[in-house]
Amino acid sequence: MPQINDNYLKLKAGYLFPEIGRRVTAFCQENPTAKVIRLGIGDVTEPLPPAIIDAMHKAVDEMARRETFRGYGPEQGYDFLRNAIVEHDFKARGCDIAADEVFVSDGSKCDTGNILDIFGLKNTVAMQDPVYPVYVDTNVMAGRTGAADAQGRYEGLTYLPCTAENDFTPSLPTKPVDLIYLCYPNNPTGAVATRETLTKWVDYAKQTGAVILFDAAYEAFITDPSLPHSIYEIPGARDVAIEFRSFSKNAGFTGTRCAFTVVPKTVMAKTADGAQQAIHPIWNRRHTTKFNGVSYIVQRGAEAVYSPAGKQQCADLVKFYLENAQILQHGLESVGISVYGGVNAPYIWLKTPDNKTSWDFFDYLLKNAHLVGTPGSGFGASGEGYFRLSAFNSRANVEEAVVRIKTLLGRLIA
Numbered sequence: 001m002p003q004i005n006d007n008y009l010k011l012k013a014g015y016l017f018p019e020i021g022r023r024v025t026a027f028c029q030e031n032p033t034a035k036v037i038r039l040g041i042g043d044v045t046e047p048l049p050p051a052i053i054d055a056m057h058k059a060v061d062e063m064a065r066r067e068t069f070r071g072y073g074p075e076q077g078y079d080f081l082r083n084a085i086v087e088h089d090f091k092a093r094g095c096d097i098a099a100d101e102v103f104v105s106d107g108s109k110c111d112t113g114n115i116l117d118i119f120g121l122k123n124t125v126a127m128q129d130p131v132y133p134v135y136v137d138t139n140v141m142a143g144r145t146g147a148a149d150a151q152g153r154y155e156g157l158t159y160l161p162c163t164a165e166n167d168f169t170p171s172l173p174t175k176p177v178d179l180i181y182l183c184y185p186n187n188p189t190g191a192v193a194t195r196e197t198l199t200k201w202v203d204y205a206k207q208t209g210a211v212i213l214f215d216a217a218y219e220a221f222i223t224d225p226s227l228p229h230s231i232y233e234i235p236g237a238r239d240v241a242i243e244f245r246s247f248s249k250n251a252g253f254t255g256t257r258c259a260f261t262v263v264p265k266t267v268m269a270k271t272a273d274g275a276q277q278a279i280h281p282i283w284n285r286r287h288t289t290k291f292n293g294v295s296y297i298v299q300r301g302a303e304a305v306y307s308p309a310g311k312q313q314c315a316d317l318v319k320f321y322l323e324n325a326q327i328l329q330h331g332l333e334s335v336g337i338s339v340y341g342g343v344n345a346p347y348i349w350l351k352t353p354d355n356k357t358s359w360d361f362f363d364y365l366l367k368n369a370h371l372v373g374t375p376g377s378g379f380g381a382s383g384e385g386y387f388r389l390s391a392f393n394s395r396a397n398v399e400e401a402v403v404r405i406k407t408l409l410g411r412l413i414a
């Protein structure tokens with residue numbers, strides 16, 4: 001009989017979003033007439049922009065003809081997409097990134113988990129708290145932690161608390177760490193990093209030899225022109241940072257699946273005997289062995305994100321979701337709730353009213369307003385007492401949600 005990877009048994013019962021789904025399904029079964037509005041998981045609702053659909057239709061037609069049919073593509077992504085990414089996402093912002101440093105994949109969730117394959121188990125890891133649960137859980141699965149304590153903090157991880165008291169901006173770790181996850185604009189708090197904040201992290205990594213795992217899946221939601229979209233806008237970052245980007249939220253690809261990870265050739269780690277080792281060839285080896293590339297049709301769709309029409313249509317999509325965020329923010333503030341995020345991010349992070357715990361507020365909102373959000377404590381111990389609402393929904397649902405919030409919470413707070 002084989003032995004299971006016991007590290008999986010250390011994980012808390014369910015991944016956050018399936019657990020929410022389970023509670024919502026149970027509620028809907030008991031209340032079949034309730035019109036539940038889901039502002040929980042950050043899943044897009046609006047259709048793919050027409051420029052993307054056109055490009056994918058053309059690609060489908062190419063697949064139908066012998067002369068233009070494609071089989072396996074390059075595992076790292078087609079040149080047409082890698083070149084477009086470099087041109088528009090990096091060169092246009094003054095970042096020195098080459099096309100062969102871009103690895104196209106089927107999602108940032110996968111990549112932020114998979115990247116751990118290439119790092120030794122003895123590495124120490126720091127992350128923001130609250131945090132996207134995938135960073136924590138994949139480290140637990142890999143065996144880099146002990147057990148969780150009562151608040152769900154795993155032994156061996158360095159948590160960097162982000163609360164209203166520190167403006168959701170974490171301090172540098174007080175003891176040395178090898179890997180640091182940073183997510184900006186932040187999921188779940190909606191906080192952003194200024195150029196100064198990112199410079200502080202890049203300088204820290206340069207001084208200590210740490211590598212930053214920078215998740216920029218929400219960069220398209222940055223509205224403030226002074227804020228950096230990529231960590232590579234910071235001098236020196238290409239020596240110390242890996243960046244994760246996604247088409248899920250800016251272009252509506254959550255179901256279509258396409259993302260990319262940037263691994264500059266200048267990011268170094270060390271071998272067991274202390275020699276310097278570039279990360280790029282190791283990640284290339286991992287990616288080409290365990291992954292067979294994103295489909296041609298989807299990559300043509302992703303390329304169209306960078307066409308003039310695609311750029312405009314994706315910008316409109318992002319604007320639409322940000323308007324939703326503003327509607328939610330104003331609605332919550334009008335009944336006296338403290339609200340964060342939502343300006344440069346599609347998430348609203350709110351302080352639960354009446355000192356409710358995050359899960360109590362989840363149940364309260366579901367039962368009394370038929371609204372689903374995400375309990376802050378599900379993102380980490382420092383998220384307790386907070387709650388996340390996603391702006392990814394139709395306008396009608398967001399407006400209806402605000403009416404229900406005002407009715408219910410206006411009464412609670414009054």
Ligand code: MLT
Pocket residue numbers: 040041042043109187
């Ligand atoms: C979220 O709700 O945090 C995101 O949808 C999760 C994800 O993108 O995987």
